[in-house]
Structure formats: C-alpha cells, structure tokens
C-alpha cells in the first residue's frame with residue numbers, strides 16, 4: 406500500500422510504501438474511496454494547539470506518534486475481513502466511524518467511543534485515510550451510506566458528526582427562540598445543513614467571509630452577519646429585541662468569538678464551544694450564576710449519533726455542502742489552504 410505520512414511536525418508529508426496488512430480477528434481492510442481534509446489535520450501537522458497567553462498544547466504530549474498517516478474522514482470499500490468480522494462483506498462501501506475506543510469501557514459499550522479514556526482514533530493514534538488502504542480494528546465502526554456519494558459522505562465522520570452532536574446539546578429550542586452559529590467553515594455549513602431538522606428556532610450565522618456567508622444562505626433561511634463589517638453583538642441584540650440568543654455554537658472559538666458569544670447569551674442560555682482556534686475566555690462569575698448560563702464543550706460525537714445523522718441525511722435528502730475533490734498528492738497544498746481559510750465547504754482527497 407502507498408500512504409502519505411507525517412514524518413516530522415510542520416514538514417511536507419512523505420510517500421511511504423509498505424506491505425498491505427492482512428486483517429485478523431475482527432479487523433477489516435478497506436480500499437479508500439474518499440478522505441476529507443479536516444482542520445484538525447492541520448493542528449496535527451503543525452504539532453500543537455494554541456492555548457492563549459503564548460502557551461501551547463503539543464500533539465506529541467497527547468500520545469500521537471510519528472510517522473502517522475492522517476485522515477479521519479474516510480469512506481472505503483471492504484476488500485478483506487478478519488475471520489471474526491462477520492458483520493462486514495467484501496464490496497461493502499462504508500463510512501468509517503473514526504473515534505475508535507478500547508471497546509470495553511462504559512462509553513465504548515454504549516456507542517460513545519469518542520468519550521473513551523483510551524482512544525485509538527483513526528488518523529490520529531492509528532494510521533488513517535491519506536492512503537490507498539486503511540485497516541480498522543472492528544467491523545462495528547462501519548456505517549452504511551446507501552445513496553450517498555463517497556466524497557459527500559466522508560466528512561460526516563468528523564465535521565458532520567461534530568456539528569450534529571454540538572447542535573443536539575442545545576436542544577430543545579422553541580420557534581420563538583434564536584440560535585447563533587459562529588463560523589461558516591466546514592463545521593458551520595454542516596450544522597446549517599441539518600439544523601432545520603432539529604428546531605424551528607431562528608438561526609443567525611456569523612462569519613468574516615462573504616463567500617462563506619453566501620453559501621450559508623443557499624443552505625437555508627438564515628440571517629447572516631459579516632463581523633468585519635458589522636458589530637455582531639449589536640445586530641444579534643437588535644434582531645432579538647434586546648433579549649439575546651438562547652443558544653450559541655462557536656465553531657471558531659477564539660478569544661474574540663467566545664467573548665462575543667458570551668455577551669450575546671440571554672438568561673438560561675447555552676453556549677457550546679467547539680472550535681480549536683485557541684485563546685482564552687474571561688468572564689464575570691456572577692453573570693454565569695445570575696443568568697443561569699450553561700457553558701460547555703463538545704468534541705466529535707458518538708457512533709449512535711453518526712448513524713442518526715446519516716439516516717437524517719438519507720431520509721430528508723439534505724443538500725450536500727460544497728465539496729472540492731483533489732488527488733492525495735495535493736494534501737500539502739490543501740493543508741496550506743485550510744490554514745489560510747481558503748476552502749469553502751470541504752476539501753476531499755482521493756488516492
């Protein structure tokens with residue numbers, strides 16, 4: 406097999422040829438059909454997250470070992486199964502749930518492997534989809550995607566699932582309430598694609614890029630704010646008659662966006678922090694108590710949630726977010742574009 410590997414943080418990826426492994430036990434070998442390039446691939450490639458105040462959290466300290474084949478948004482076709490992997494068949498085209506766990510703890514046995522304390526995530530701790538083949542430890546991580554194209558389906562494994570799980574943490578919302586989505590990148594667009602299936606609340610989208618906001622308005626009936634041109638706090642307050650938003654999901658989550666989000670929250674409001682752009686949020690403790698606020702994080706989502714999401718996409722025939730397909734050779738260039746915010750929707754590579 407031929408894989409594009411991260412051998413050194415911050416350096417160009419390298420092609421490595423190795424023997425294609427044979428699946429044992431419950432393992433399944435798949436030929437990669439499509440693999441999404443996620444913003445977190447950029448963090449892995451760079452080797453750190455910005456924590457604010459010039460502090461960094463290093464990827465190597467989190468147990469990521471190089472060389473690594475990145476890529477955790479993978480659709481593949483089963484080519485070989487281990488003797489115990491009865492639930493998978495040669496020729497099946499499947500989306501891989503990448504948040505692989507220990508398969509033994511209370512989270513793993515209830516389809517919430519993303520919360521496992523011994524994670525083995527694909528493309529992070531195990532070799533992922535920047536390759537022609539990928540091996541997974543158990544057939545339970547395969548999700549059927551009948552009727553969906555591989556390049557449209559792959560990003561549900563991370564961007565779609567992350568957006569969906571974050572939205573669910575803010576529900577229920579009534580139709581006279583207002584939700585704010587900060588960031589119209591891959592995650593934000595995924596949230597816009599599915600949000601109307603979860604609530605009739607009004608939705609306001611904030612971004613700094615008019616192109617991305619234009620795509621947002623094509624996905625649904627959303628009010629948009631370009632925060633480079635208008636003060637988002639003022640606009641949200643005006644749009645809600647001075648009440649503020651009931652729920653805010655921040656897919657950027659830097660100091661500026663998190664501060665704006667906090668100040669827009671109305672009484673009983675919920676703020677969900679998702680983005681990994683770095684920085685710190687400072688707030689007055691009494692305000693959180695007096696306004697009965699909920700501030701929480703959300704990271705990826707469970708296998709059961711991924712199945713739910715795919716079912717919604719299939720049954721409601723949801724319009725896909727824009728997808729640009731590239732050859733895997735272009736991965737370095739795509740990561741550079743992701744860093745500059747130049748990808749509208751999702752970049753997907755094919756081997």
Ligand SMILES: [Zn+2]
Pocket residue numbers: 506507508509510511512513518521522523
């Ligand atoms: Zn576990």
Ligand SMILES: [Zn+2]
Pocket residue numbers: 443444445446477563564
């Ligand atoms: Zn991701």
